[in-house]
Amino acid sequence: NDKQKGGTVTGVFLMGVISAVIASPCTTAPLAGALMFIMKDGDMIRGGAYLFVMGLGMGVPLAIIALLGQKFLPKSGMWMKNIKVLCGFIMLTIPLYLLRAYLSTEIITAIAILMSGSLICYLTLLVMKKQRGPFAIFTMTVTAAMAAASLFMTPDDGxxxxxxxxxxxxxxxxxxxxxxxxxxxxxxxxxxxxxxxxxxxxxxxxxxxxxxxxxxxxxxxxxxxxxxxxxxxxxxxxxxxxxxxxxxxxxxxxxxxxxxxxxxxxxxxxxxxxxxxx
Known part of the structure; x- marks a missing residue:
């Protein structure tokens, strides 16, 4: 996408194709719900109107952001990278939640401790300007020790x-x-x-x-x-x-x-x- 030439019809078209491929999985769930609602209603014209309105609801906000975004949205910078990393930590909790059915409680606890220590370390490093290296080593050493200890803790499971x-x-x-x-x-x-x-x-x-x-x-x-x-x-x-x-x-x-x-x-x-x- 970075190689596409801006200001051309072809570039905009290819950007739209790439965006559709990336966004399609995100729209599958609400679209499936809308289609189920339409099938239950049974009216073809009304169903088409529902899908059209849904498309407007998804597209109009993007058009507004594209037109007015430079005036009202904050400028890009390191804050965007930090938010991306924080969202990455949040997304990692989803597979951890799903793995509960396959891994023991001890292993899940150990992974959760490692993730929590990593998040605390990252947030603190954003604030600290000095002693970053020693602090990171200390934090992750303590976190690793706690995670290892949790593997030997047997929960009282009645x-x-x-x-x-x-x-x-x-x-x-x-x-x-x-x-x-x-x-x-x-x-x-x-x-x-x-x-x-x-x-x-x-x-x-x-x-x-x-x-x-x-x-x-x-x-x-x-x-x-x-x-x-x-x-x-x-x-x-x-x-x-x-x-x-x-x-x-x-x-x-x-x-x-x-x-x-x-x-x-x-x-x-x-x-x-x-x-x-x-």
Missing amino acids: SDNLFEQVKTLDELESVIRDNDVVIVDIRADWCASCKKYEDTTFADRNVIEYMSGFKNVYVDITEDNAPSKDIIEKYNSAITGAPTVLIFKNHTLISSVNGYLPAGSFMARINSALKKDR
Whole structure:
């Protein structure tokens, strides 16, 4: 784009092509939402008008900035580079959040500490004019030490003791036969909501105490060809995916919880299902 010659029709056209390629992924989500709304409405003319208005809403602000930007927008300089770096730190939190489903809590904590130390170091270096080198070395050394220490800290996760794993349909049916109330947690390593369940709801002291009177087991459906697939096939009408919690009473499936629920709502849902079955 820097090689395009300004003030020419060809240069402006190529700039538009390049901008469209870069901006297209950013507009995919709102455009998909608009198309779903239009399909639900079903009117072709009104749908075209909606898309036209959406295009105006996206294009008019850019045209205004292009025409009046030199008068009202601040001049470029180092502040733009600093904002770019700060936005980079913010964007790095997104993959870190998504990796929670695949990495242990200790590793996620260590990476978060390294990122936080790097951000603090960068912000401080922007302000300091002297002693930059020694300060940076000290800050990152302390950050690295804290990150390494976090790898050896084992969190107090009550969910590990709350559930026992069952791998096959025969094992699950045996548990259901031998217990009056059975809570079955359907989980997977790739499921972010399952990880959230383990870190919040199933680690809550009230939930642990409430479920202590039940038989609680979990089924791992991470692998498609695992023996647990027979469980999914038998209860496929109640299992919409991970996470799903199946509630059995008197050897019969009486209800299910699909998706994530906080501790209070989760206990209320199970309590309601058990009372309703009386």
